[in-house]
Amino acid sequence: MKQIIINLGVKDLQKSAGFYKVIGFEPQYADETTTRLVWSEHISLMITEMSKFASFATKPLVDTSSAMAGYFSLTVESIEQMNDLMTKRLEAGGTESSEKSDYGFMQQRTLEDLDGHTWNLMYIDLAKMLTAR
Secondary structure, eight states, X not given: OOOEEEEEEESOHHHHHHXXXXXXXXXXXXXXXXXXXXXXXXXXXXXXXXXHHHHHOSSOOOOTTTSOOOEEEEEESOHHHHHHHHHHHHHTTOEEOSOOEEOSSEEEEEEEOTTOOEEEXXXXXXXXXXXXX
């Protein structure tokens, strides 16, 4: 089975794991330095304490509170779910980093997690998207 596993370095493993759990990721595995959280059958997130993460990085790490290292998008099933997840993320300590975007067939909201990693929540109306071509 093909999967996407996103690996991120975090400053505080417990706080970050709590943040991701509040916003819909399900914890699957944890040890002292790493936690695996599942978004769906094919998408999961590995968060690792920064010192361990740095030990297997092949390039210098950036400070994601002041520089973007990546832009991760997650699709949701409805606009209501997108807004609900955004509210939960903000309550859990995230920051909305740009205005909500509406492209007619797609709406998106962008936030940063506790370490400044940038996430995009997207709702795509496939019927509208096919007619927008």
